[in-house]
Amino acid sequence: MSPRGRRPGGVDTRAAILTAARADFAEQGYDATSVRGIARRAEVDPALVHHYFGGKAKLFAAVLDIPADPAALIGAVVQGPRDQVGESLVRTFLSVWDSDEGRQRFQALLRSAVTHDEATLMLREFLTREVFGRVVRELAASAGSGRVPTHQVELRAGLAASQMIGLAVMRYIVELPAVVAASHDELAVMLGPTLQGYLAPDD
The missing domain is CATH 1.10.357.10 (Tetracycline Repressor, domain 2)
Incomplete structure (x- = not known):
């Protein structure tokens, strides 16, 4: 069982993180975007963002x-x-x-x-x-x-x-x-x- 409101890990989770990151980076810019904010938008634990992408810089590279x-x-x-x-x-x-x-x-x-x-x-x-x-x-x-x-x-x-x-x-x-x-x-x-x-x- 996953915590309520959180998405379990998997292929769809990675895609959800990318989608959320693309939106946050576009709306807020690189500096104002945070891993926690992206995780919140994607409805995942912040640890999953680090698991899949290793941090904000690598996530941004993946978005681009x-x-x-x-x-x-x-x-x-x-x-x-x-x-x-x-x-x-x-x-x-x-x-x-x-x-x-x-x-x-x-x-x-x-x-x-x-x-x-x-x-x-x-x-x-x-x-x-x-x-x-x-x-x-x-x-x-x-x-x-x-x-x-x-x-x-x-x-x-x-x-x-x-x-x-x-x-x-x-x-x-x-x-x-x-x-x-x-x-x-x-x-x-x-x-x-x-x-x-x-x-x-x-x-």
Whole structure:
């Protein structure tokens, strides 16, 4: 017997959590959405959200249909050489995007973000908080710079995101031949220093 008002685990439960999460993220934005709120909407125990998705960041990636764990990818970049963070980010993103599965999903995500306000809000907040914002905060902490003001985190993260989203649009949506043909190394070398300046400006 399950507790009254709670849905038991199973395939339908996972789908219910995704549906609830999609609605909460769209209505409230990434920051204001909580695992408990999603669980309440899905009528499940919060432990089931963690069981199926491992936390809010992974759940958000599942809602956006991202074929990778953003937290693990960003963690690996931040733990690598500090002076190569910019280039590492470019290579990391391209390694996901250029897979057959990644390309199809990312094209769909970009098109949705361009045409749907809800998708735009979710992608914007996720990139500035969980991806590039996390890089800024962790690099500042490792350098002993202390806490970076919120507006600085958002500005740096937003500028870094603009570079990578711009690259994605030109490579996967507009398909500019020179950008499509460029290798990961070429793009990392050319874009890396710009990202480095945004994310680790004191280096």
